[in-house]
Amino acid sequence: GDSVTQMEGPVTLSEEAFLTINCTYTATGYPSLFWYVQYPGEGLQLLLKATKADDKGSNKGFEATYRKETTSFHLEKGSVQVSDSAVYFCALIEGSNYKLTFGKGTLLTVNP
Amino acid sequence: GAVVSQHPSRVICKSGTSVKIECRSLDFQATTMFWYRQFPKQSLMLMATSNEGSKATYEQGVEKDKFLINHASLTLSTLTVTSAHPEDSSFYICSAETGTGDGYTFGSGTRLTVV
Secondary structure, eight states: OOEEEEOOSOEEEETTOOEEEOEEEEOSSOOEEEEEEEOTTSOEEEEEEEOSTTOEEEETTEEEEOBTTTTBOOEEESSOOGGGOEEEEEEEEOTTSOOEEEOOOEEEEEEO | OOOEEEEOSEEEEOTTOOEEEEEEESSSOOSEEEEEEEOTTSOEEEEEEEETTSOOEEOTTOOTTTEEEEEEETTEEEEEEOSOOGGGOEEEEEEEEOSSSSOEEEOOOEEEEEO
């Protein structure tokens, strides 16, 4: 079945540092890929998405490129801020079952 | 954009009582909604898929008699935790497929504490 593997955290960075959170997936077809962010005590918010190979999703300075050849969708940001501290989830949807498959989440803490 | 409103955000109840959590789609119709449970520092576990006008589909290992789901309209799904016990304490999140290609919109979650 489908699965998503993302780097385990927690990740702790200083403000303005470069961020990479790795995400790889396993799917039988051509899934749509997502990054969601969860701030403390809240639900999930869509951060960015990509629906086909070589698409780049971007939002709030975050970027991720759908790499079919490496089955990856790594999240990057050039300069993190304290307000980026949250849990980040990589996820995919494949086919018509409309079920999201999530990675385990990566806790990011950004210190001033 | 599409918004899902979840209520209450926090609830504390006594063991043996039942708690109802509501999830409403505010500006779109949600034929399908999903209920997740999240344990501390863990990912989301899909509990069930709620379909308007029909019975919910539960994931393996989820007790359907304990977690009652009702999706009586295109804008409202409810999850009732019946005869709650402390081990049911968790963070419950609903979501709905918006039909916009953005995947899902999530509610803000409900922190349930059973004492």
